Amino acid sequence: MHPLLIVVLAPVSVLVLSLLIPSTRLLSRIAPVLFFVQLAAMAFSLFPVLAGQEKVFCLLPELCVDRLGALFSLLTQVVVAAATTHAVVFFEQDDAHNLQNTRSVRIFYACSSLLLLAMTAVYFCDNLGFIWIALETTTLCSASLVYYHGTKHSLEAAWKYLIICSVGIAFALFGTVLIFASSQYGATPKGSLNLSELSAHAEYLRYPLLRLGFLFCLLGYGTKAGIFPLHGWVPDAYSAAPAPASAMLSGGLLNCSLFAIWRLCELVRASGHDSFVQHGTLTIGVTTVIAASIFLVHQHGIKRLFAYSSIENVGLMIIAIGLGSGHLFFLLAFNLSVAKVALFLTVGNIVQSTGTKAIADIHGLLAKNPQWALVLLAGSLAVSGAPPFGVFLAEWGLLVHITQFHHWLVVAGLVIGLTISFLAVMFHVGKIVCGTCRPGDISFYPWRSVLVPAGLMVVSLIAGVSGLSQLF
């Protein structure tokens, strides 16, 4: 079997099925199976790269993936497979409320499979231009996911998302052109966007142009990831999107844009300007963490709360990228993605059962549905970095790593930001979990609806405990 088929076959067949099959029941059961089969096939074929026996795995000459990219593409696959598995429950419940029509569910599956293809392409592309194209495609697919409910709110969120991200990504295109221009001064005869070619001749890149290009790309892809002054679309989009889509956005798409930033940082580092990269990214990272933690204090919407928590996590990951530690970057991304997917799916259940997103109107979850309450509590502990979950380990490693560079201000900023966000998230989640529940709230599928989130939290717990036991 051609390696390209392993990556392309499942999403394309889901896309075709979603256009052909009118029954959403059948579609929602076939899609996760296909995605899990693809996950297994990818894990099998990427194994030599993961184990370090081979350096790269190539689909086509320009579509190669190294070890970090392979890890990330597997993570993305896990996120999409988990989200679509839970989507079965989500859409059944939506159906019970008569909120959905078949057409939007089919559009959901079509766009999810396109989104998966585009996200995988980001990790496999070895060319800055193609990375840009793949990332813009993810914006277009996910805008339709945000618009799923078709209400005024979702329309506004989709518009905001599309416009802000498109402008951001236009800046990234400008940056890409600048980097292309910088390669024409002796690095390659006619200029190149191929990353391995550029890194091989990195010292001949014209530095002023490269620096300008890097800044524009950082700004552009950063907008897509939700760095601080440009994060406006994140809470709206996450809040308006249906729960499985929010999970994919926060667990899959964020990592994609951060991975693009990682590739660029590596390029500039190869040209010998390490300190410039470090200063830029650390500043952005710390401001994002602190600002997001302050925003977390005053939140009224449950989905917006976790959207801001995502923004805070982006700040942490940007710092890991800036320090050049691919290991920490993946460790953070893996643990955070797993926990956030679990959280967004559980929150989706809660919103469906209470019919509101306002924190003030949701109480007594523990009394009514202890399974959900437990997963929600575990997930919030995990994303805010409490032990024994994997995120704690990754954040601890990050703090230790920063102290090696003697960036004491950054350490102080991070500790303050993490403390505030931990307290804020726990305060809000405590209000949701405790108290007495309203009489009107309904409960559905107490076990089935919690299967995927609980499974993900167990993974996060195992990652944390096994890591901790290695430490001590």
Add this chain to the structure above:
Amino acid sequence: MSLSLNDLVAFSIAVCAILMVGSTHLRLNIFLFSLQTMLLVYLSTLYAHHHAEEHLYLIALALFALKAVGVPVFLLRIIRQVHVQRDAGTLLSAPIAMHTALAFLAVSYMLARQLPVPPSAGLGWPGATAAISLVCTGLLLMLTRRIALSQIIGFLVMENGIYLFGLTQTRGMPMLVEMGVMLDVLVGVMISGLLAFRIQKSFEHIDVSMLVDSKE
């Protein structure tokens, strides 16, 4: 110093964009955008001829068919359907915005002089000035206009500026990349056009600044 034909065409593209800022008439703006893209097509063929870059002819052809004709026709259709002729309220009044755009042109000149001279023969700064001014003008359109359609046009102007920068500074990006970018922009325009249509249907206006604040 003498400017070549290429540079004059580049500057007239920038002037088109500045005129767009000065007008609140949507049809006129779409017409100016189309004119601007035609000039860009002409400039691409000039470059293709001078530097014997065959792939630029193909890009010019795609640019003409899709962006100079296709996109304006699509946008005009939406205007007919939503019955909007003018961008009623701009955040900056048109004359002030136009003067701001002129100031941006001057700033772009100063920025362009800072850039290193491109290795291919010819002056770098006239093209770079026009391109940077085009990007800034597009951004100005997006920020000051309140109608969804004007924001789409602003985005397209920005994209034209980036293409112009690539053309004049690097003689065009690789063909596959350029085509992919164009495809993405086209799909983006279609999706945002449909959303603009929906905004008009559900809010009875397409004034983006009056959208409800979705802070539940």
